[in-house]
Amino acid sequence: xxxxxxxxxxxxxxxxxxxxxxxxxxxxxxxxxxxxxxxxxxxxxxxxxxxxxxxxxxxxxxxxxxxxxxxxxxxxxxxxxxxxxxxxxxxxxxxxxxxxxxxxxxxxxxxxxxxxxxxxxxxxxxxxxxxxxxxxxxxxxxxxxxxxxxxxxxxxxxxxxxxxxxxxxxxxxxxxxxxxxxxxxxxxxxxxxxxxxxxxxxxxxxxxxxxxxxxxxxxxxxxxxxxxxxxxxxxxxxxxxxx
Numbered sequence: 001x002x003x004x005x006x007x008x009x010x011x012x013x014x015x016x017x018x019x020x021x022x023x024x025x026x027x028x029x030x031x032x033x034x035x036x037x038x039x040x041x042x043x044x045x046x047x048x049x050x051x052x053x054x055x056x057x058x059x060x061x062x063x064x065x066x067x068x069x070x071x072x073x074x075x076x077x078x079x080x081x082x083x084x085x086x087x088x089x090x091x092x093x094x095x096x097x098x099x100x101x102x103x104x105x106x107x108x109x110x111x112x113x114x115x116x117x118x119x120x121x122x123x124x125x126x127x128x129x130x131x132x133x134x135x136x137x138x139x140x141x142x143x144x145x146x147x148x149x150x151x152x153x154x155x156x157x158x159x160x161x162x163x164x165x166x167x168x169x170x171x172x173x174x175x176x177x178x179x180x181x182x183x184x185x186x187x188x189x190x191x192x193x194x195x196x197x198x199x200x201x202x203x204x205x206x207x208x209x210x211x212x213x214x215x216x217x218x219x220x221x222x223x224x225x226x227x228x229x230x231x232x233x234x235x236x237x238x239x240x241x242x243x
Contacts, residue, residue, distance in 0.1 A: 002154060004150070004151060004154040005154070008158075012109070015075070019110070023080060023083070024076075024080045024081075024083035024084045025073045025076065025080060025084060026083070026084050026087060028073055029071055029087075029088050030087075033087065033088065033091065033092065036069070036092060038093055039067070039093050039094070039095075043067050044066070044067055044095050044227060044230070045067045045068075045069065045092065045093065045094045045095055046066070046067065046068045046069070046094055046095060046096055046097070046098060046223055047068075047069045047071055047088075047089045047092055047094040047096075047097045047098070048068060048069070048070050048071065048072065048097075048098045048100070049071045049072065049081065049085070049088065049089045049097050049098065049099050049100070049101075050071075050072045050076075050081070050098075050099060050100035050101050050139075051072055051073065051074060051075065051076045051077075051081075051100070051101060051103060051104050052072065052073075052074035052075060052206060053072070053100055053103065053142070053205075053206060053207065054070060054071070054072025054100050055070065055072030055073060055074050056072070056074075056206060056207070056212075057070065057072070057207075057212055057215075058212075062212055062213065062216040063216065063220065069092060069094070071088040071089060071092075072100075075104055075109050076101075076104060076109075077101075077104045077105045077109050077110045077113065078101045078102060078105050078113075078118050078121035078122060078125075079105075079110060079113075079117075079121055080110065081099075081101050081121070081125070082121045082124055082125055085125045085128055085129075086128060089129070089134075090128060090129060090132045090134050094134060095135070095226065095227070095230055096134065096135045096136060096137055096181070096223065096226045096230075097129060097134060097135075097136045097137070098136075098137045098139060098183070098219060098222070098223070099122070099125060099136055099137065099138050099139060100139040100141075101121075101122065101125075102118050102122070102141055102167050102171075103141055103142070103159065103205065105117075105118045105121075106118075106141075106158075106159050106160070106163045106164065106167070107155075107158045107159055108158070115163065115166055115167060115170070118167060119167070119170055119174075122138070122171070122174070123174070126138075126174075126178060126180060130178075135179075135180070135181065135226055135229070136180050136181065137180065137181030137182065137183055137222050137223065137226060138171045138174070138175050138180050138181070138182050138183070139171075139182075139183040139185065139219070140168045140171055140172070140182070140183065140184045140185050140186055141164050141167060141168055141171075141185075142185055142186075142189055142196055142201070142205070142207070143164070143185070143186050143189050143190040143191075143194060143195055143196040144156060144159060144160075144161040144164050144165075144194065144195050144196065144204075145159060145195065145196055145201070145203070145204025145205060146191065146195040146196050146197065146198050146201070146204050147195065148198045148204075149198075149202065149203065149204070151202075151203045151204070152198075152201075152202075152203055152204030152205075153204075155203060155204040155205050156195075156204060159205070161194070161195075168184075168186065172184065181222045181223075181225060181226050182222065183218050183219050183221075183222045184218060185215055185218060188214050188215075188217065188218060189211065189214060189215070199211075200214060
């Protein structure tokens with residue numbers, strides 16, 4: 001067993017107690033959610049929902065002046081996110097929710113996960129959102145880890161490219177079939193060989209500042225498309241009400 005794998009297994013063992021006490025991390029944002037006021041009439045509130053890739057994104061720096069709320073929790077899988085999706089996303093009354101999830105499922109953070117089970121969890125989030133009238137934007141997983149450092153090579157073994165590509169295909173197809181937005185990070189972050197460029201991530205998983213800067217472009221574009229839909233819906237509602 002490599003040193004990285006030993007560290008991973010030791011981390012999973014140390015994490016067991018917190019999982020037992022609060023598997024989904026419901027307590028993490030409970031107080032912050034309670035303090036959050038309902039959105040104003042003109043507030044374009046967006047919730048970014050996900051794992052450490054989301055949690056590490058300083059949204060106020062990359063989207064200045066925007067009413068964007070970060071609800072990422074490091075190391076989480078879709079099984080955990082599904083449990084807290086209503087409290088940490090839908091209940092905040094956003095215009096839309098940007099979901100980035102699945103990397104840690106592939107990595108086995110809470111045990112082995114089949115792609116079908118990841119897809120089922122993501123589908124359930126989409127259905128909860130739709131039942132509450134909240135549009136969502138699914139994000140692709142980042143490209144597979146590069147091979148430039150020992151840690152990134154280990155992360156590549158933990159996150160096989162074929163699984164990443166398969167989940168990304170499903171996310172894109174599901175989004176198109178069900179009217180969800182979709183953010184594709186692969187084209188902007190990939191090297192010619194199809195791996196995540198080192199300049200965008202030192203360990204092959206977590207973005208650097210340069211990585212987040214590049215990600216902000218397609219994420220902002222997808223939110224912009226959603227904004228047009230909001231405005232169109234508001235105008236239609238206003239016109240039908242005045243008629």
